[in-house]
Amino acid sequence: KNQVEQSPQSLIILEGKNCTLQCNYTVSPFSNLRWYKQDTGRGPVSLTIMTFSENTKSNGRYTATLDADTKQSSLHITASQLSDSASYICVVSGGYNKLIFGAGTRLAVHP
Amino acid sequence: EAQVTQNPRYLITVTGKKLTVTCSQNMNHEYMSWYRQDPGLGLRQIYYSMNVEVTDKGDVPEGYKVSRKEKRNFPLILESPSPNQTSLYFCASRRLAGQLASYEQYFGPGTRLTVT
Numbered sequence: 001k002n003q004v005e006q007s008p009q010s011l012i013i014l015e016g017k018n019c020t021l022q023c024n025y026t027v028s029p030f031s032n033l034r035w036y037k038q039d040t041g042r043g044p045v046s047l048t049i050m051t052f053s054e055n056t057k058s059n060g061r062y063t064a065t066l067d068a069d070t071k072q073s074s075l076h077i078t079a080s081q082l083s084d085s086a087s088y089i090c091v092v093s094g095g096y097n098k099l100i101f102g103a104g105t106r107l108a109v110h111p
Numbered sequence: 112e113a114q115v116t117q118n119p120r121y122l123i124t125v126t127g128k129k130l131t132v133t134c135s136q137n138m139n140h141e142y143m144s145w146y147r148q149d150p151g152l153g154l155r156q157i158y159y160s161m162n163v164e165v166t167d168k169g170d171v172p173e174g175y176k177v178s179r180k181e182k183r184n185f186p187l188i189l190e191s192p193s194p195n196q197t198s199l200y201f202c203a204s205r206r207l208a209g210q211l212a213s214y215e216q217y218f219g220p221g222t223r224l225t226v227t
Contacts, residue, residue, distance in 0.1 A: 043218030
């Protein structure tokens with residue numbers, strides 16, 4: 001069964017600290033993996049998209065990694081800001097135009 | 112500005128009263144999709160469309176209908192809403208991807224529906 005699992009479910013960190021969010025997937029065939037940021041009450045916004053041949057991709061303070069062998073991805077946030085408070089969703093493309101969504105990690109950044 | 116719009120943003124209705132949530136995109140995307148988001152669950156696909164007059168069921172299609180008469184519009188129709196359809200709904204659009212392509216998917220702002 002195609003699944004995307006994210007951990008932790010929720011996370012609280014202090015402003016300025018770094019954090020790493022995890023994503024494990026059992027999706028086949030694999031096309032690409034995406035990380036989205038979703039602010040409360042808004043639609044998800046894309047952070048990164050990685051194909052199986054890409055190991056790392058950065059978008060400002062966000063860095064995503066992908067290990068296609070172990071089917072794991074992580075999203076690292078550097079020097080967190082209050083505006084980073086949001087849900088982060090891992091999405092795996094499981095073939096022709098099919099996206100499988102993780103349940104998300106809810107991040108709260110406190111001053 | 113490239114965007115996906117949805118209307119209404121908030122809707123409270125009663126069981127059995129037909130409703131339509133509109134979705135429109137201005138990016139000439141072939142692919143459009145509807146999702147629902149419930150607490151603790153990932154976004155689940157309701158219906159999708161790969162082009163005008165081409166629609167197909169997603170993972171949770173029961174109780175919903177869609178139509179794609181124009182490329183830019185993809186309305187979601189609830190013929191007889193029930194309380195278990197209370198949820199946050201998102202419309203999304205993107206270019207139609209080949210097997211190894213990874214085009215960006217754009218989401219609308221969401222419609223919060225409450226059925227009492």
